[in-house]
Each structure stands twice: as C-alpha cells, then as structure tokens.
Amino acid sequence: MALEHAILVSLSERPGTGYEIGQQFSRSIGYFWSATHQQIYRTLKKLHSDGLVSFESVAQDGRPDKKVYTLSQAGRDMLAEWVNSPTPLPPLRSDLGVKLRAADLGDLPTVMAELRAHRDEAAAMLEVYRGWVEQYYPDPDALSGRKLNQYLVLRGGVRMSEQTVDWCDEVLDRFQRELERSAAVAAPQH
Amino acid sequence: MALEHAILVSLSERPGTGYEIGQQFSRSIGYFWSATHQQIYRTLKKLHSDGLVSFESVAQDGRPDKKVYTLSQAGRDMLAEWVNSPTPLPPLRSDLGVKLRAADLGDLPTVMAELRAHRDEAAAMLEVYRGWVEQYYPDPDALSGRKLNQYLVLRGGVRMSEQTVDWCDEVLDRFQRELERSAAVAAPQH
DNA sequence: GGTTTCATGTAACTAGTTACATGATTTA
C-alpha cells in the first residue's frame, strides 16, 4: 500500500488538496509514484477515517470547495515507522520483457519500430529528468536533508531511464544484425 | 493485462500445467513476470473460456489430475498481434523511491541498514542472473531466434539489477557522508 | 517425522484503471 505512503510523504512536505497531490505525482518523478485522481481521493478518504490526516474545507468562488489535507501526528508517527522498515525487492514485471521473449511470433521490422518508439519515449523522459537535475540541483555535492533525498530519488529515475534506453539499444542492435543476416540469406551477393 | 500474455508466451514455447507456468515465472527471469498460483489458475480459466487455450486432463496416481494447457490457433494469432503492438512506458513506481524521499523522518543508521539489505538482495539476484548468462548463453554472439530473445530479456534483468545495486550504493555513499558530517558537528575534534 | 514438491482450488480482500459526471475559469 505504497500509495498511502506516497500521499503521506507528500503531505509531510506541505498540506495540500487531492488535486494538488495528483499534480505532483504526475508532474515530477520526486514521489516515484503515479496514481489517478480517483485513487487519490479514495485513499485520502481512507487516511482520514484512519486518523492519519485531517482536512479543512476551503470555500472558493465559482469552484467547488477544496479540502486541504494535513498530516496528523498519528500520520507522522506511522510514516516514521514505515521509513525505518525494510523494503523488499519488488517482483520483476515488464511488459516489454514478456513481449520481447515472444518477438519471433511477430514481424521483426514492426517489432523494431515499436521498440524504437519505446526507446524514444524513455529517452525523452531521461532528458526531462536531466533537465530537472540541472535546474533544481546544480550543485549536488552541497545538498543535505530533504533536498538531498529528493535529489537522490531523481537520480534513481535518471538511472532507470538510462537503463531502459540502453537496453532498447542493445536489443535493437542485435535485431538489426538478425535482419541483415536474414537479408543476406534471402539475396546472397556472391 | 500482461499476465494473460505472459501465460500465452509460456504456452507458445511448450504446453504446460498452471503449476508449471507458476514455477517458470518464479524460477526464471525469462518471462519477466511474476504471479501467484491463484492468479495463474484464474487466468487460465479465463483464457480457456475465451478460446485462446485448450487443455487435456491427465490422470495421475496419488495426485490430483493435472490440466495440460496448449495454445490454440486463436491464442497464437492474438499473441502475434500483441507482439506487433506498441508497449507504452510503464508509470514510474518504486516503494524505495517514496521511502527515500521521506528518509529524514526516520533514523538515518536504521534507514541505511535497510538500504544495505535491499542492496544485498538486488546484488544476490544479479549474481543469479549472471550465472544464468554464463551457464545458458556462454556465446551470446552466436545466438539467434527464440534463444536470442530469451538472452536479451535476461540482459534486461541483469541491467535492472545492476541499476538497483548502483543506485543503492550511490545513496549509501551520500548518507554515509551525512552521518560523518553530523558526527563532526556533534563532537568536533579541534 | 518434518519440509519440499506436485497440483488444484475457493473466498475475501486490496490496489489500480476506465468511464462517466459536473461546472466555473483561464488561456490560446
């Protein structure tokens, strides 16, 4: 139930509405989590009924009231306990990996085109993350505390994207050689 | 619904029981997927009712009958179509990342100890994957077809584990410096 | 004599996704 924790972490930094938490999740790698707004509203409701957060309704003109949530002491205690607890290795799961294994059931040029698109998406994310590092953490050695933590999480995202791009490139290289090999067999030049 | 696909991929290589599929998922990185047996049995039932697989009950002495599932032509067609389709980048999700961001709510030495344990788990997986490469793919350049695909998936697992280990090391290094810094403040030597 | 392997299942739960709904405000 890391969504609960991700929301609590967000609120531990500043109080906010469900909408704002959703924005943060989708806009930054910083929370290393993603969720739809429905999931967030539902979870906030549960966190409230569990006494981990409280909220204050704020009236607005022309817009629905917003509920500004704040972490309670119980929520803070719970978070601290969770932070000190072990994090098991997540089970391995990758759509791309599953698909790759069966790649020869498809059409190689098509598979390669889709792989290239996947690679490019990952490369675009990587550029975004690198831009954030430059913009928000220009002097990483000087960081400490919360800011350091946020930087290190971002570093994890950079590493992951790099890994994805490199893996796709490795696969594409090998598939390219396969293509050339089969072309050579189909139309030998000597 | 990549579990469906993962099961179909497994059956495309050889017919098998739900139990065997579960073994494969948990024993090898090859399918890049994990699932509990309950999930697998349930999904096989659905795949059967969708006409993507068929099964034959095999009586055994002293054991419950086993159902040996086989991919149907419809299943094979469906898989081929899926293999040719795009794979979107999965949403970023990491318990460790969420936790790291809130690391200063916990106790630094405790957090570091848990991080070290996480790192060691990932390093152990990495050794397992590397062992498989050596054992089953000693000459990667010579591979082609299904065998090549399987190798490339395994390479993805190696890369991911490496990334996890390296990230943990980077975080641990920085946290170590934080520890030393705070120790220096608490007990200055000059 | 206790654990692991083989082999399947039901039931209840938690987590996550997709579709639909409302409605004012700001920006292009």
Next chain:
DNA sequence: TAAATCATGTAACTAGTTACATGAAACC
C-alpha cells in the same frame, strides 16, 4: 470558441495479494 486548468466525485471494472484447504509422494 475550443481546450486546458481547477476540483471533486460515483460506479464498474480488472489486476494482484493473502488466507485457507486438501492430499499424496519424495526427500532428509
């Protein structure tokens, strides 16, 4: 005037986890 932003919600669904259940065989 069309799209995006702000702000929340219900409902129905799919996916994944955990607990409980059975029972023989093989291994240590």
